[in-house]
Amino acid sequence: MKWFKNVSIGSKLLIVFGVLCAMLIGLSAVAYTMIDAIEKNERGAADEAQAMELAAAQIRSDQNYVRAKMIQFITSSNPDERAQLKRVTDDRINALLVGIEQIKRYWTARHNVEGLTILAEVEKIQAAYLATRIEVIALVEAASKNEKGNEIAKTHEKTNSSDKGTDTSSGKADKARAIYTNVQSERFDKIRDHMLRVGDILHQNNEEAITESTRLFSEAVRIFVVITLVAILIALAMAWFMNRLLAVPLRVITTVAGQVASGDLTVQIEAEDRNDEIGEMQRSFVIMVNNLRGLNRDLREGFGVLSASSNEILSTVSQVAAGAAETATAVSQTSTTAEEVKQTAHVSHQKARNVQEGAQKTAAVSEAGRQAVTRTIEGMNHIRVQMESIAESVVRLSEQGQAIGEIIATVNDLAEQSNLLAVNAALEASRAGEVGKEFAVVAQEVKSLAEQSRQATTQVRVILMEVQKATSAAVMATEQGTKVVAAGVKQATEAGDSIRSLSESVTEAAQAATQIAASNQQQLVGMDQIALAIANIRQATGQSMSGTQQLKASAQNLRNFGDRLKGLIERQRVES
Amino acid sequence: MSVQQRTINWDAIHRRLATAAAGISGVLDHSPEEVRRVLESRAREAAKAPPKPDDAHHLEILGFSLAQETYAIETRYVYEVCRLRDLTLLPGTPSFIAGVMSLRGRVLAIIDLRKFFEFPDRGLTELNQVIVLRGEGSEFGLLADAINGVRLVAASALQDNLPTLTGVREKFLRGVTGDMLTVLDGRRLLEDEGLKINEQVL
Numbered sequence: 001m002k003w004f005k006n007v008s009i010g011s012k013l014l015i016v017f018g019v020l021c022a023m024l025i026g027l028s029a030v031a032y033t034m035i036d037a038i039e040k041n042e043r044g045a046a047d048e049a050q051a052m053e054l055a056a057a058q059i060r061s062d063q064n065y066v067r068a069k070m071i072q073f074i075t076s077s078n079p080d081e082r083a084q085l086k087r088v089t090d091d092r093i094n095a096l097l098v099g100i101e102q103i104k105r106y107w108t109a110r111h112n113v114e115g116l117t118i119l120a121e122v123e124k125i126q127a128a129y130l131a132t133r134i135e136v137i138a139l140v141e142a143a144s145k146n147e148k149g150n151e152i153a154k155t156h157e158k159t160n161s162s163d164k165g166t167d168t169s170s171g172k173a174d175k176a177r178a179i180y181t182n183v184q185s186e187r188f189d190k191i192r193d194h195m196l197r198v199g200d201i202l203h204q205n206n207e208e209a210i211t212e213s214t215r216l217f218s219e220a221v222r223i224f225v226v227i228t229l230v231a232i233l234i235a236l237a238m239a240w241f242m243n244r245l246l247a248v249p250l251r252v253i254t255t256v257a258g259q260v261a262s263g264d265l266t267v268q269i270e271a272e273d274r275n276d277e278i279g280e281m282q283r284s285f286v287i288m289v290n291n292l293r294g295l296n297r298d299l300r301e302g303f304g305v306l307s308a309s310s311n312e313i314l315s316t317v318s319q320v321a322a323g324a325a326e327t328a329t330a331v332s333q334t335s336t337t338a339e340e341v342k343q344t345a346h347v348s349h350q351k352a353r354n355v356q357e358g359a360q361k362t363a364a365v366s367e368a369g370r371q372a373v374t375r376t377i378e379g380m381n382h383i384r385v386q387m388e389s390i391a392e393s394v395v396r397l398s399e400q401g402q403a404i405g406e407i408i409a410t411v412n413d414l415a416e417q418s419n420l421l422a423v424n425a426a427l428e429a430s431r432a433g434e435v436g437k438e439f440a441v442v443a444q445e446v447k448s449l450a451e452q453s454r455q456a457t458t459q460v461r462v463i464l465m466e467v468q469k470a471t472s473a474a475v476m477a478t479e480q481g482t483k484v485v486a487a488g489v490k491q492a493t494e495a496g497d498s499i500r501s502l503s504e505s506v507t508e509a510a511q512a513a514t515q516i517a518a519s520n521q522q523q524l525v526g527m528d529q530i531a532l533a534i535a536n537i538r539q540a541t542g543q544s545m546s547g548t549q550q551l552k553a554s555a556q557n558l559r560n561f562g563d564r565l566k567g568l569i570e571r572q573r574v575e576s
Numbered sequence: 577m578s579v580q581q582r583t584i585n586w587d588a589i590h591r592r593l594a595t596a597a598a599g600i601s602g603v604l605d606h607s608p609e610e611v612r613r614v615l616e617s618r619a620r621e622a623a624k625a626p627p628k629p630d631d632a633h634h635l636e637i638l639g640f641s642l643a644q645e646t647y648a649i650e651t652r653y654v655y656e657v658c659r660l661r662d663l664t665l666l667p668g669t670p671s672f673i674a675g676v677m678s679l680r681g682r683v684l685a686i687i688d689l690r691k692f693f694e695f696p697d698r699g700l701t702e703l704n705q706v707i708v709l710r711g712e713g714s715e716f717g718l719l720a721d722a723i724n725g726v727r728l729v730a731a732s733a734l735q736d737n738l739p740t741l742t743g744v745r746e747k748f749l750r751g752v753t754g755d756m757l758t759v760l761d762g763r764r765l766l767e768d769e770g771l772k773i774n775e776q777v778l
Binding site: 416417419420422423424426427430440441443444445447451 | 618622636638651654655656657658659705723725726
């Protein structure tokens with residue numbers, strides 16, 4: 001049954017109604033067959049039986065007719081009459097044989113052994129009867145010719161000598177009559193009896209056919225009833241089965257759909273394992289419910305987010321409104337400030353002009369400074385020459401001091417020798433005793449002089465040392481002075497360069513001041529534009545504030561809407 | 577800056593130069609009166625009668641300087657003083673023998689008292705004066721930085737037997753005067769065996 005579940009509903013219906021149609025067609029076929037059989041039985045078989053009965057009666061009638069005419073033939077003397085009679089009897093005999101043949105075929109078809117046996121008997125007797133008739137006819141004809149000629153009689157006699165043994169025409173006629181009255185009559189009777197018997201059998205056959213058709217009819221009625229009952233049972237089973245297969249799942253789904261419609265998404269439904277529309281509907285329904293659950297959850301979250309966002313938007317819009325108010329204040333302040341800046345730019349313009357003039361004056365002053373520096377450098381060079389001259393003089397003085405030192409050394413040496421001489425003189429005086437006492441005084445005096453000379457030279461040496469130190473200091477000072485002068489020249493040169501660059505800078509400053517003046521002019525124009533722009537901004541800020549108010553109202557509406565949606569979605573149950 | 581700020585008074589400098597030139601010429605060119613006045617003052621000074629020295633109580637000594645200290649020796653043992661010249665170093669002699677020199681044809685041993693008295697070497701000294709000592713059979717020279725001259729010292733002024741002086745110095749010491757003049761004993765120096773050995777070596 002599994003496969004049947006998987007068949008589509010259209011195919012199911014097609015199968016069910018196909019089965020019912022097939023049953024109907026079968027029933028109709030059975031009915032047709034039955035009716036046809038009955039009809040055939042009633043119309044064909046009965047009619048044929050009656051026809052055969054009639055044929056049997058006809059055979060008997062023909063037999064009687066042939067017998068009667070043959071008797072007339074025998075007795076007739078007229079050849080024409082005999083010819084006509086012979087022709088008539090031949091026809092009747094042919095018809096008779098055809099009738100027998102018909103009955104024989106009928107029975108052969110129905111395997112009627114009894115009838116066929118009788119019919120064979122009849123045919124055998126009939127053959128004998130007909131053979132005898134030919135013989136009789138010949139006899140009659142011979143007799144007739146004998147009356148006219150003997151040749152004919154003789155010929156006739158020869159041919160029939162074995163059977164009749166008659167020689168004469170009269171005898172022959174008699175003999176024919178005798179044959180007919182005896183043998184042929186006997187045969188005729190037998191045939192008639194047999195044919196009566198055949199008629200009875202045929203009648204019986206007719207009766208049987210009628211009975212058969214009645215039986216067939218009742219049987220057909222029974223089969224109809226059975227088949228109809230079976231068909232009704234199958235149809236009921238099909239209906240029950242289809243109900244179970246289609247309506248029950250649909251009812252379940254309908255119930256669940258009702259629950260879903262009332263907002264209860266906690267329903268549990270399981271898809272059967274089947275591939276028809278019901279199965280697909282169940283699966284789709286399961287997916288739908290799951291999707292609805294997911295959608296519900298998402299919506300719940302989304303509405304939460306919407307609510308929170310609208311709240312945030314509301315607060316932000318409030319902040320924006322406050323900001324817009326602040327912006328308006330700031331714009332007013334900016335406007336005032338721009339006006340102040342404009343005035344400042346005026347002042348700046350004036351100052352820049354002053355700077356320009358001052359820079360030109362400074363350029364002139366710096367040119368004068370450059371010339372002064374040049375003169376300073378010249379003076380410095382002159383000083384250096386003088387310094388070198390001083391150094392030369394001092395060095396010469398120092399060299400003179402050296403000569404003085406040498407002289408002093410000589411004097412000192414002399415004083416020392418004088419000292420020694422004085423000591424030796426004193427020693428000599430001492431050794432001379434009393435005599436040398438006066439000399440000792442002189443020696444003492446000489447020693448004193450020598451000492452004074454030595455002290456003088458020592459003082460001179462000290463002074464000379466100081467002079468030497470002073471000259472060295474003078475030389476060093478001169479050298480220092482020369483270096484200072486060189487540094488001064490260098491510094492003066494640098495000062496000149498600085499003044500030159502200062503002059504250039506001042507020139508550049510003058511140009512810059514000119515540019516500043518021009519820029520200030522542009523700045524004034526720009527400040528006017530800024531004032532215009534600020535006016536526009538102020539206007540825009542006012543519009544923005546009104547817009548913000550509208551936005552606030554919209555945000556309020558949005559929040560209410562979000563709350564409402566949230567309430568709606570809260571009413572749906574997702575989880576039990 | 578201070579140099580620039582200090583203004584140079586060239587007039588003052590010129591005056592000072594003129595004064596100096598005048599002073600120099602004044603010093604060099606003494607007037608006859610001034611020369612005579614100096615000479616007269618000196619003559620008067622020389623004409624003063626020297627104090628009578630008491631031979632028994634006075635010592636005639638020769639003062640000299642050696643290594644920033646002043647010493648003296650009695651003139652009795654001094655033959656003469658002269659300048660050190662042509663000092664010849666001698667190998668194989670004690671360190672206090674500075675060398676020998678020729679004095680008017682005689683070879684004279686020169687003794688460095690600093691080494692002999694084992695003074696520590698202290699500062700630079702000239703050591704270009706020689707005091708020639710002559711006794712009986714012995715003669716040598718002492719090195720000195722400078723000869724200060726002959727003078728008289730009272731014998732009572734000599735303070736001897738200083739407890740702090742021991743060894744060589746005590747042996748050759750005669751005494752110390754009040755003005756911290758160390759008087760050496762010339763006789764002991766001349767008679768000292770150590771110095772005599774040197775004599776024999778020579």
